[in-house]
Amino acid sequence: MKTPILAVPAAFFVTLAALPLPRGLGQIVLTQWDFNSVPPDTTTTTGSLVPRTGIGSVTGFGGVSAGFSDATGSSDPAKKDNTGLNLSTFAPQGTGNGSRGVLFRVPTLGHQDISVSWDQRFSGTAARGYQFQYTLDGSSFVPYATFSNSAGGNAWVPGNSVELGQIPGVADNPDFGFRIVAVFDPGTTAYGASGVGSTYGTSGTWRFDEVTVRGTAMPTVIPEPHEYALMAAGSLAGFAWWRRHSRREGGGTSPGAGHGTHGRGRA
Numbered sequence: 001m002k003t004p005i006l007a008v009p010a011a012f013f014v015t016l017a018a019l020p021l022p023r024g025l026g027q028i029v030l031t032q033w034d035f036n037s038v039p040p041d042t043t044t045t046t047g048s049l050v051p052r053t054g055i056g057s058v059t060g061f062g063g064v065s066a067g068f069s070d071a072t073g074s075s076d077p078a079k080k081d082n083t084g085l086n087l088s089t090f091a092p093q094g095t096g097n098g099s100r101g102v103l104f105r106v107p108t109l110g111h112q113d114i115s116v117s118w119d120q121r122f123s124g125t126a127a128r129g130y131q132f133q134y135t136l137d138g139s140s141f142v143p144y145a146t147f148s149n150s151a152g153g154n155a156w157v158p159g160n161s162v163e164l165g166q167i168p169g170v171a172d173n174p175d176f177g178f179r180i181v182a183v184f185d186p187g188t189t190a191y192g193a194s195g196v197g198s199t200y201g202t203s204g205t206w207r208f209d210e211v212t213v214r215g216t217a218m219p220t221v222i223p224e225p226h227e228y229a230l231m232a233a234g235s236l237a238g239f240a241w242w243r244r245h246s247r248r249e250g251g252g253t254s255p256g257a258g259h260g261t262h263g264r265g266r267a
């Protein structure tokens, strides 16, 4: 009879193979929108709300009108049909502080160290004050960072970014989302206009492009050397038990084999 010596290290290595790998090498893009038509077409008034990468949803809210418009000048590398998400119909002056903007929902399952970045363009009469808010439950939003556009009117502000890695609950959350809303100038009850010499108006527009959510794979517990030894011992003990058991039963099934259905085969 051949000895089962090869089965012992095999069981050990199967155990090792099941162990989680060390933490990822860095942030990856979880979800990214470029709002461009797929495939590219001949007009930037058409586009897509489906992320270029990953999964998520996007919608204007609070009464804004959302559509597509030319995003020339954003950091999108697309050589043609570069489109952005365009918002208009903001709140009348002095009303609705933080009530209108755009909402993104991106599940962060399995990831932490979440960050968000985006390009944003402001027309001259659009609000220069904008605020990033996040949600952990999908419905209540927490103000996190407030910005003021200093690039002027009809200009892109690329590379806006927020780091959310220190906020409990952002990681590994199926209900994570964020929104970017128009806010009054600090200490006032009025929206400031983006353009020098411009007056805020409800028909001012914001445009978004390259909205990107990044994260790293969740860390996993890496066993210490003595834990590897215990696991190896456990594999050996389990194998020994199976050998004894299978001899008594006279069967030849492999450990753990059952009679259930396997996988998700076609019905």
Ligand SMILES: [Ca+2]
Pocket (backbone or CB within 6 Å): 034, 035, 036, 071, 074, 076, 078, 082, 083, 084, 209, 210
């Ligand atoms: Ca684009």
Ligand SMILES: [Ca+2]
Pocket (backbone or CB within 6 Å): 036, 037, 040, 041, 042, 043, 044, 045, 046, 047, 081, 083
């Ligand atoms: Ca298009």
